[in-house]
Amino acid sequence: MNRFAYLRPTDIAEAVRAIAADPSARFIAGGTNLLDLMKYEVERPTRLIDITRLPGLDAVEETASGGLRIGALVPNADLAHDPRIAARYPLLASAILAGASPQLRNAASTGGNLLQRTRCYYFYDVGTPCNKRAPGAGCPAIDGVNRIHAILGTSTHCIATHPSDMCVALAALEAKVHVAGPNGERTIAIGDFHRLPEDRPDIDTTLAHDEIIVAVELPAEGFAGHCTYLKLRDRLSYAFALVSVAVGLAMDGDAIGRARIALGGVAHKPWRVPEAEALLQGRPPTEESYAAAADRLLAGARAYRDNGFKIELARRAITRGLAQAASGTPQSQTDKRIR
């Protein structure tokens, strides 16, 4: 771990000024990702700006439009167990509880979760090349150990995935990210927040270096009656998703009214295809309808050496997730039997 200066600003404006002044400064919240990256020498910030004491970022509040505004410092565990989240946005609660461990969820913040970095093995190992860590160095994952890597939206520069579970639910819920920078606040739709690697895999998101996440806003619609978060992984708990699917449905009698589907573990960002969701509108909740949506979601998926199975696995996960949501029997995160 390199040597760094440590700052603890007292308000958001001061935090923003501090980060704007130093291109190699980093905010630190729960530290569950950043400290690991520092120990591995992947991140070598000159300055750590501790935002955990900033006022006003630790509450979950009602919004005028009937949604909830979640402060960037709300711990993942508190969020998942917030009664309003559990009742109105069970999809989000479930996705959070599917991730990490209780200890990590206690420490991890809402803002940090959005900005957690890929779990690509090479990215974490400075003994290997990696375009995301060192632009231009090459990507050994493309022809290497890529069982956990992306099948959608990849580039010739990087095939890493975004590892968050929470963000997959946020994508399905069409959350908004409120950020503050030197020029004031702005709002980024969750779908625009994470980006595809293209030729700049070193840039994960559209957040500027001098901006801070202040809140995540959930719209009123939480799909509480018909949702699920189904996560498939290499052991029954405490592993990142090979494939995950977040589904929210608004049923219209016996048919599907509106559908939201987001995939995790398959791309550099939570993967949504509005056309696939549109295919479900007005359709009966049948395997046939689900298969059509799955095909559309996975159109263009590409298999690398070890991860071809993800295409078929994702197809099945989508189908199952839609069935769980439609029947109102969401996946439990404690009982490991898949419903």
Place this chain on the structure above:
Amino acid sequence: MANGETYFGTARGRVDGPAKVTGSARYAAEFAAADLAHGHVVSAAIAKGRIAAIETAAAEAVHGVLRIFTHANRPGTAWRDARYRDEVAPPGSPFRPLHDAKIVFSGQPIALVVAEDDATARYAASLLRVRYAAEPHATDLERQRGQAYVPRRKRTGIAPPPKPRGDAQKAFDAAPVRIDHEYRVAVEHHNPMEPHASTVIWEGDGRITVHDKIQGVQNSLGYITGVFGLSQKNVRVLSPFVGGAFGSGLRPQYQLFLAVMAALDLKRSVRVELTRDQMFTLGYRPATIQRVALGAAPDGTLQAILHDAIAGTSTFEDYQEVVVNWSSLLYHCDNVALTYRLAQIDTYTPADMRAPGATLGVFALESAIDELAYAAGVDPLEIRRRNYTRTDENEGKDFTSKELMECYRLGAERFGWSRRSAAPRSMREGRELVGWGVASGAWEAMMMKTSARAALTADGRLEVATATADIGTGTYTILTQIAADALGLPMESVTARIGDSALPHSPVEGGSWTAASAGSAVQAACRAVREKLFSAARAAENSPLANADPSHVRFVNGRIVLAADPARFITVADAMRAAGLERLEEEATASPDSATQKRYSAYTHSAIFAEVRVDAQLGVVRVTRIVNAVAAGRIINPRTARSQIIGGVVFGLGMALTEESLPDHALGRFMNHNLGEYHIPVNADVPAIDVIFVDEHDDKASPLGVKGLGEIGIVGSAAAIANAVYHATGTRVRSLPMTLDKLLPEKPAGRA
């Protein structure tokens, strides 16, 4: 002087439990000294080649850095290979850290940065710039299998495959039912909770005290004195507590070399602790490619067994373990051909890992037997009974005892095997396919020459001591039980001391031999004390035992009692006082009986039953029930014994479903070198594990009648789970771990 057994055979909590949960039990990296310096290891980024240059200037400039050791400036050490060869080293030329510019495996230590504190050492280490002259490496066993060879020099203690019997190929060709497949198991790393570490305390007078994470302090002692030319009297190695090892602590690891080297050079105390990532640069369970071909009569009776294994080893040592011999040990068969070969790859030398060899060989064999059962239409449990053998056909010996048949019976009964429906995919519950599988397990019941000391003091306290280790197995507890019984003392009056090289000789703690070996030695030492004590008691003035013969007395509750009239006794304290004894100390050595060993083979056995539930579409496996019936002679402590079996089963579950060190052959490096991505089973993966200890009388395997339990729990586990998965799904997975991609019903493109 027969003594009743108060503690032997009873369930007891760990005597070292309170020390462990309160943190007063200290581990190798937890010892400190006023002058302690900290070393951080720098690991090679390439698998093969040379170090062209290491630029150390930037690191040296960091305040607090004391010295940076590389091949270019390291102090001199012994020249001959023999000096580096530890007790359990395989044949070959042991790796010498920082020896020269040559790199022979990825992650090889190439520098040690020593600083005043750990953070500074680590930071400075990150400033080193290394330039390599890389050479092409080969790390893929699949590609090297063509180069496989039969190791010329055999590893001590590892039986080579038995001579062929009959004509296996001919019998196989003629057999009406045949099975012939390849089986693979991925590389696994031990991953004990406690990372490897050594703290060397510079005592200032030429002596060093070394706190090492090791399964045998005297192995480290021999290594240090050999390599650094030190006298035994100037080095003491301590390892009273070991936070798991599973074989990774059998051989001295490179951090020991580096810590001692730095301490001697700097003349101050030094600690070197490996990072979790560096734990993946140590020895590992080698990958294997095995072919098992079985020929049988229509009723499943074996007519031919062919088993070939190719295992990876390093380019500098021929690591060997017993992989194939189990195939002709577990079943009767007249036509047997077993072969075991090695192929060199550019990695570190593999290492013994819990039930080394057996886990691999028995997985392949017990999968193949299962396949044969389906091919012959015979129940998988029945086919095992039908091919049962009462003798060790490899060696032509009788067993000291073998209650495997009883394991099958009791295990099946507890599991409810008779309710199993034969056909694959025939037991379904909702979306889940249910499968039941069985496998047998075996492990050698060894005993090794071991010495122990017992010292009784006038206050009625007993201390027993031997240099062995407790890697979490319960050694402290069982030695206390054995000693307490031998002298009729309460367990609270007995202290066991281990993990100190100054104590009487003990081999490394491994091979499941410690209970039988250290236990027998402690018992022998206690008996020697008892004899002396009895003489003293008899000679005491007005002794109620004056005319008693040793066979007339019993040692109970701190008293020596006339068996015929328990009201007549003398207390241990009185007997000692009468004889003017402050302390009675005896040392004894227990050795296996060579005449018995010539005539008999000693093995533990198990029958393990597994239930899995597999999501029919998604391939997600849940293990929902395990019954493991074990025949291991006498059980000293059913509680610690059960823990050993449970731990073994969980280990086997990991092997079956989750554990795999993923190599990048282009880089010659394992890539998932952390516990986030190397998946050890977590609680959610582990079902209730029902352990049965089958009654087994054995008066030959060891003086105590015990056989050892550390390893048998894992053997057979992976096969039982794989067999259950087949029964559930109809998909036979012949390469471990059975990750869900291998169970997706239609195999998509990608991974084979």
